[in-house]
Amino acid sequence: MKAKLTNLRITIRFKWTCFLSLAIFLVFGIFTTLIYTSVGQALLHTEENNVKDTIAAVDSRFNIYPRNLTQAQVQRRLAPPVTRRSLNNEQSKKIISENPEVLYRDSLSKQLARGDLAIVIYDAQRQPLFKIGAIQAKFERPTQAHEIVLKKSTHRSSYLEATAPLYSSHTKKLIGFVKVNNGLRVYHHAFRQLNKKMLLVVIFAILLSIILGYVLTQPLVHRINQINQTMDEINEDPDSQARIPLQKSNDEISDLVGRFNKMLDRLQEYTNQQKEFVEDVSHELRTPVAVLEGHLKMLQRWGKDDPQVLDESITASVSEVDRMKKLIQEMLDLTRAEQIETNYTHETTEANETIHQAYNDFVMLHPDFKINLDDTMPPHTMVQIYRNHLMQVLVILMDNAVKYSSDRKEMNLSVSTEENMLTIAVQDFGVGIAQSDIKRIFDRFYRVDKARSRESGGNGLGLPIAKKIVEMYKGSITAESALGSGTIFRVNLPLVATKKHLLK
Structure with missing residues (x-):
């Protein structure tokens, strides 16, 4: 049973719906309780x-x-006149009990005629003299200050219930007591009606809170479903270009979507x-490997017996091995250049000295x-x-200038x-590059005929490495060239603000 409960899947929609529903219901409940209490206090005060x-x-x-006081x-x-003239005490009490409205004609009459008030009047010795309504005549100690x-x-x-002493306005002596009971008929009737309505309101509040909780969680669940769908597409096809659709809202979910798409x-x-x-x-290793294989097979068949062939094969093989070593090093440099954004983007350098x-x-x-230097940089740039x-x-740019001049x-x-x-x-003043090739010189392993021949020792990775390094630091590199007139490479790199540098 415990394992089943552990493996039970509770969706985030259910959790958030319950949470929001409970929150809305609690707020509504607190508000309703305050109103209920206020109404009760107001009625009780009345x-x-x-x-x-x-x-x-x-x-x-x-x-x-x-x-x-006496009876x-x-x-x-x-007592009304009719009871004082013609009826005895027991008869008058019966008439008063059955028809209290015939007894009262002034402000006291209006109070007692409501039917839920009852009184007992006592003399100074706490003996009951008069009683009207459903109230115990037994005297209890008077309440303090009414x-x-x-x-x-x-x-x-x-x-x-309240019991109060009666004092003479002339002698200031105690002449009796009065006890009043209020059965709260109006109060209880009002609360019965209020409870019925409150029950309907509570049921409505529960339903409304559930609906609002479901509706409010719908956008969140929809966005999560979009993320799950995108991840499923990428899992099925790692080369998929699927991305989570961006929304106009500016919230945490939008930030998450932006970061997730950037990560993808x-x-x-x-x-x-x-x-x-x-x-x-x-592709690049195929040629040197084929050359090495050809020389080794030739030596294996018959070349090892010919000193001249043996010497040429060994020299060619060593040359191809050197070229393979240089190619591998350049490929490693290119791979490291692609990792600059993670490790080196905050590094700074004094350009003058370098x-x-x-x-x-x-x-x-x-x-x-002949190398001419034109330096107009401020000190400590x-x-x-x-x-x-x-x-x-x-080194890459200056080595190319030397190599192809x-x-x-x-x-x-x-x-x-200039401008930060x-x-x-x-x-350089070398052979130059044709305009048809100028856009491709930064591609990997691309070589321009004549100017980029294998005989010069290049693998076509120097400029791609330089371009990758510069771009990783938010800079730019461009080339201008004309056949027979040479080439100019321009590199732009962002400067460090002086104040920022001083703070470091």
Whole structure:
């Protein structure tokens, strides 16, 4: 049984519907309870005022007597003329009990004629002199300061009771007591009607809270279903371009959808890069492997007995192995460049020192080459890029300039800053690139005829690596060229704000 309960699946729609329904019902219940309590207190306060008014009316009627009240005085002040003239005490009491409305003609009459008020009048010795209505004549201690007490009868219904002393207005002596009971007939009738209506309201509130809870959770569940559907499509087809539809709402779900789609785009990009990597490596390694295989088979058949063939085969094989090593290193560099966004995007470098170091290194390595440096950078110019990556981009561009400038051995290197960007330009005066090829020189393994031949030692990965590095740092790289006139590569990288750098 416990295992079944553990495996029981409760949907988020059910959970949120229950939660919202409960929340709405609680709010409604609190509001209704406040109204219910307020109405009850108001009705009870009205009934208490009726009791106070009755006591005040009795007091005003009998406080004219200077001494202890007598039954005759009470009869004279309360009983109607018909009962005083022609009926005995028992008959008058019966008439008063059966027809209380014939007894009262003033404010006290109006109070007692309501039918749910009952009174007992006592003398100063606490002996009952007069009684009207359903009330016990036994005297109980008077309540303090006309205190009104809420009591329960034998029938479990509540009523109000108050006992107060009566004083003479002339002598200020105690002349008697009065006890008043209020059966709360109007109060109970009003609450019975209110309870019936409240029951209907509660049922309506429960139904309304469930409906509202379901309706309010519908958009959330719909968005979750869209996410699940998109994930199912991607699981069925890893190459799927399915994405979660974006909504106009600006909330946490929209943020989640945006991040999820961005994650899918990145995963798709990584998958495509992996496929391209495998395809490119297999394509590029096919030739050197075939060359090595051909030489080894030739040596195995008969070439090992010919010293000249043996020497040529070994030299060619070593050359192909070197080229394979360089190709693998470049592929690794390209893969690392694609991971810059994760590890290096917050790195900064002082451009002055790095660029001058690259310039000095090439001047030393290529003494037969004329390298011109035009530097207009301010001192301590900070650029948003990791130092080794900036050096790698410079080496790639300057190495290409040296490699493809066979006739005029000259290169111009210029650096400047403009509009929060560092601009680097590398110009050579080599064979140049045709306009039909200029857009493809940043593609992997693409080689321009003549200028990008295998004999120059290139694998067609240098410029793709440089482009990937620059773009990962939110920069740009472009090329301008003309056949026979050379090529200019321009690199733009974002600068680091001075204040930001100082804070670091």
